Amino acid sequence: MIEIRFHGRGGQGSVTAAEILAKAAFKDGKSVQAFPFFGVERRGAPVMAFTRIDDEPIKMRYQVYNPDYVLVLDEGLLNVVDVFSGIKDNTEVIINTKTFEGSGDHEVHKIDATGIALDMLGRNIVNTIILGYFAKKTGVVSIDSLLEVIKETFPGKIGELNAEATKKAYDMG
Amino acid sequence: MVKEVMTSNKAVAEAVRLAKPQVIPVYPITPQTTISEYLAQYVADEKIDAKYVKVESEHSAISAAVGASGAGVRVFTATSSQGLMLMHEILYAAAGMRTPFVLADANRAISAPLNIWNDQQDSIAQKDAGWLQIYVEDAQEALDTTLMAYKVSENPDILLPSMVCLDGFILTHTVEPVEIPDQEIVDEFLPPYVPEHAYLDPKDPMSIGNFADPEYYMEARHDMDVAMNNALDVIQKTCDEFAEKFGRKYGLVEGYKTDDAEIIYVAMGSLCSSIRVIVDELRAKGEKVGLLKIRSYRPFPVDAINEIVKDCSKIAVVDKNFAIGMGGALYGDMKLKIDKEIYGFITGLGGRDITPEALNEIYEITKNGPENDVTWIGLKEE
Numbered sequence: 001m002i003e004i005r006f007h008g009r010g011g012q013g014s015v016t017a018a019e020i021l022a023k024a025a026f027k028d029g030k031s032v033q034a035f036p037f038f039g040v041e042r043r044g045a046p047v048m049a050f051t052r053i054d055d056e057p058i059k060m061r062y063q064v065y066n067p068d069y070v071l072v073l074d075e076g077l078l079n080v081v082d083v084f085s086g087i088k089d090n091t092e093v094i095i096n097t098k099t100f101e102g103s104g105d106h107e108v109h110k111i112d113a114t115g116i117a118l119d120m121l122g123r124n125i126v127n128t129i130i131l132g133y134f135a136k137k138t139g140v141v142s143i144d145s146l147l148e149v150i151k152e153t154f155p156g157k158i159g160e161l162n163a164e165a166t167k168k169a170y171d172m173g
Numbered sequence: 174m175v176k177e178v179m180t181s182n183k184a185v186a187e188a189v190r191l192a193k194p195q196v197i198p199v200y201p202i203t204p205q206t207t208i209s210e211y212l213a214q215y216v217a218d219e220k221i222d223a224k225y226v227k228v229e230s231e232h233s234a235i236s237a238a239v240g241a242s243g244a245g246v247r248v249f250t251a252t253s254s255q256g257l258m259l260m261h262e263i264l265y266a267a268a269g270m271r272t273p274f275v276l277a278d279a280n281r282a283i284s285a286p287l288n289i290w291n292d293q294q295d296s297i298a299q300k301d302a303g304w305l306q307i308y309v310e311d312a313q314e315a316l317d318t319t320l321m322a323y324k325v326s327e328n329p330d331i332l333l334p335s336m337v338c339l340d341g342f343i344l345t346h347t348v349e350p351v352e353i354p355d356q357e358i359v360d361e362f363l364p365p366y367v368p369e370h371a372y373l374d375p376k377d378p379m380s381i382g383n384f385a386d387p388e389y390y391m392e393a394r395h396d397m398d399v400a401m402n403n404a405l406d407v408i409q410k411t412c413d414e415f416a417e418k419f420g421r422k423y424g425l426v427e428g429y430k431t432d433d434a435e436i437i438y439v440a441m442g443s444l445c446s447s448i449r450v451i452v453d454e455l456r457a458k459g460e461k462v463g464l465l466k467i468r469s470y471r472p473f474p475v476d477a478i479n480e481i482v483k484d485c486s487k488i489a490v491v492d493k494n495f496a497i498g499m500g501g502a503l504y505g506d507m508k509l510k511i512d513k514e515i516y517g518f519i520t521g522l523g524g525r526d527i528t529p530e531a532l533n534e535i536y537e538i539t540k541n542g543p544e545n546d547v548t549w550i551g552l553k554e555e
Contacts, residue, residue, distance in 0.1 A: 019348050023178045026350055032178060035347035059446040061343050063526050 002140055003064045004051040007083050008073035011043040013127030017071070018049035020149050021131055025053045027145035033058045046081050053140065067091060071134060073113070073126050075100055094134055096126050109137055111169060120165040132166035136173025143170050176352045181312040181344035184351045185251070185277045185337070186211035188319035190221050191359040192275075195246040198226035198237035203289050204341040205253040205279035212249075231256035235263040235276075242272035242334075243381050245372035247323065247365070249274065253341060254281035257295045261302075267334045268303025268397060270382035271370070273326035274334050275319060276304075280442065280493075281341040282523040290524020291341040293442065297494040297502045303397050305335040305404055306471040308441035312351045315339045317421055318468075320354075320363055324411050329369050330403045338470075340443040342524070354419055362418050404472045425474035427466040428481040430456060434463030436539050437482055440491045441467045441503060444527060448491070451532040462536060467503065475510045487514045489539040491532075493521040500547035516543045520550040527551070 004021065008014030015036045022034035030053050037048035050064040066086045075097040077083060084106055087093065093106060096113040111133040113126035128150050135143050143166075150166055151159040179187075185208050189197070197216065199209040216225040224241075228234045231252050242248045252260060257278055267274070278296045282288040296306060307322065309315045315337065322335035339345060373381065385393055405425060412423040429445075430452055431437055438448050445466040455462045465481050465488075467474075482488060488511070492501020499505060504517030518535045521527040531551045538548060 019178070022348055026178045031350065033347060033349045034178075035342070058349070060450045060529075061347075061443045061447045062528050065528075 001058070002053040002069070003067045004053070004069040004071065004140075005064055005067040006049040006051075006071045006073065007077050007081060008047055008049075008127070009043075009077070010045045010047050012047075012073050013125060014047050014073055015049045016153065017073070017127035017131055018051045020128065020146070020153055021051045021134075021141060022053070023149045023153075024131075024141045024145040025051075027148060028142050030055065031057050037063070046077055069134070069138060069140070070094070071130055072096060073130060092138060094130060094137065096130055109133070111172065113169060116165050116168055120168065121161055128162045128166045129169045132169035133173045136170045143167065146170075174352060174355055176350055178348050179312060179351050180207065180346055180348050181309070181315040181339050182207040182279070182346070183211055184312040184316040185319050185339065186215065187351075187353050188316040189249045190215050191354065191356060192247065192249070192320055192323050192363055193221065193365070194223050194249040194274075196224045196226065196237070196241035196248045197221070197250065198228055198234045198241070198248075199250050200228050200231050200234045200252065200256060202231070202253045202256040204281060204291075204345040205251050205256070205277070207345070208251045208277060208279070231259040232263060235260040235267065238274050238276070239263060239267045239270060239272050242267070242274040243270060243373050245366075245368035245374065247274070247327075248272075249276075251277040251279070253279040254283060254289075254295045257299060258283065261299065264299055264302040264304060266382060269393065271332040271397075271400075272334060273323075273332050273366075275322045275326060275337060276334065277315075277319065277337045277339065279341045279345045280338055286523075288523040289341075291343050292493040292522045292524070293338065293340070294494040294522075296336060296338045299336070300471055300502060303333055303401070304471060305331075305333055305401075305408075305469070306338055307335065307408075307468055308338045308470055309344070309468070310443055310445045310466065312344060312347075312349050313421070314423070315344060316351060316353070317415065317419065317423065320359060321408075321411050321415055321423070323366070324363055324414075325404060325407050327366050328403075328407050331400050331407055332370065333397065333400050333404065338442065343443045358418055362415065401472045405469075405474055405476075408469055408472070423468060425469040425472075425477045426481060427468065429464040429466065431463035431465060431481050431485070433461055433484075435461040435486045436489060436536065437463045437465050437485045437487075438489050438491060438532075438535070439465045439467060439503065439507060441470060442493070444491060444493065444521065447527060447529070448532060451529055451536070454529075455533075455536060460536070470503070473506055473510065478507075478511055482511065482513055485513070487516070487539050489516055489518060489535050491518045491520060491535060495519050495522065504547065517547040518550050519547060525551050
């Protein structure tokens with residue numbers, strides 16, 4: 001069982017990212033489950049979403065308390081919420097940042113997803129991009145399935161651009 | 174047949190598409206809203222040939238549903254929480270007028286305090302309305318049960334409406350793999366609804382749901398009790414037929430590792446999945462424990478329950494609802510109908526997460542002998 005926690009702000013697509021990851025892992029032949037932290041969502045407010053991936057059907061319905069992976073879409077959240085909450089010694093943390101120097105306690109992977117987004121999409125939407133980096137760094141999901149699901153989720157030009165940006169982040173991983 | 178990753182709300186909407194209702198009166202409310210959105214889209218895209226009735230409240234939605242069903246067509250509606258409370262009056266009318274339509278309830282807590290999160294108080298508050306109530310555990314079961322509900326409700330021996338209860342957010346907003354059956358096989362399983370008894374037809378006018386004086390009222394209510402009891406057999410037979418067609422087995426109840434169990438959890442809905450995990454963990458430590466999942470809450474399947482709990486020593490009923498001053502509704506029904514050592518536990522109200530620790534605590538307390546008949550689990554200490 002692999003458990004992933006996403007941190008973002010309302011409107012940044014954290015819930016969509018959790019669902020895209022689940023759908024891609026499903027294409028890879030895995031059992032999956034993805035859900036938002038059930039809250040009153042407002043644009044800009046901190047939000048969480050979760051994905052579970054396993055070889056066996058997933059039964060548990062409680063929240064994810066000790067994630068194997070943490071993906072932070074907005075580095076501004078680091079001052080607002082404890083993105084390291086409940087992590088294990090081997091939990092891998094990926095943060096969208098240019099500047100973060102580390103918490104001192106736990107090693108993190110850094111990707112300037114915002115830079116890629118502004119460069120390739122013209123908007124600071126990083127939810128698919130950070131998944132590309134995650135796919136390469138962890139091998140939890142195949143890049144082929146990921147790109148397929150991104151194109152299915154966002155039909156047309158937007159999907160194509162997102163897939164390209166995601167592939168770029170993958171190649172940087 | 175295709176398998177896709179989707180929420181339980183989408184799974185319900187897919188079932189409705191496959192069931193081909195002719196009228197869909199619906200009013201949106203969190204966390205049901207995406208059901209009404211998917212259905213509006215399907216009607217707009219002509220994936221469903223139905224009249225989508227936009228109404229100004231849940232009271233109107235259910236009233237339109239009763240009217241349409243009374244005219245002899247297949248009808249679907251959906252709601253949640255306060256919306257179901259506003260429907261209360263007409264829920265009784267729907268059952269009393271014997272209109273066999275299906276309502277999906279996205280289970281959500283009741284105000285006050287205002288709360289949009291999951292528990293099962295809303296549908297439990299309607300348990301005596303004369304509706305069949307089936308609680309589903311996952312998205313696949315939400316789809317399958319919606320299809321089966323039509324077949325059961327429309328059976329001439331039943332003619333009572335069905336409520337498919339799915340846990341808000343925990344199911345409605347969680348994506349997981351769902352098998353969508355082919356239309357042709359669904360058509361074989363669920364042919365178009367052809368009303369045989371009372372329905373409104375200009376060529377053969379009659380009144381439905383009209384005035385009944387003391388000479389007639391009791392018989393009309395008694396008939397509903399007969400129909401509800403008939404539903405036990407019809408639900409099981411429908412499940413058997415469904416299993417033959419689609420390969421997925423359901424029943425009135427399900428026992429999980431109950432054969433030699435000394436302590437049995439009893440629960441409804443998505444919570445059963447988490448309890449399965451805890452049962453497996455406790456079994457690995459040598460504990461003789463199992464789960465009784467209640468799918469059909471109305472009708473209440475006493476014989477099927479007794480068959481599963483007959484050899485156990487203690488029962489822990491986990492309720493996500495609470496009758497103030499009394500205990501959970503499922504606990505109350507178990508105490509009334511099942512002659513066993515039964516304890517009640519209240520947890521998960523208003524979306525409080527039901528953790529492995531909470532479920533383990535319920536087991537430990539039951540094993541060691543609870544101090545009280547009803548125990549609250551997961552309350553914060555002051």
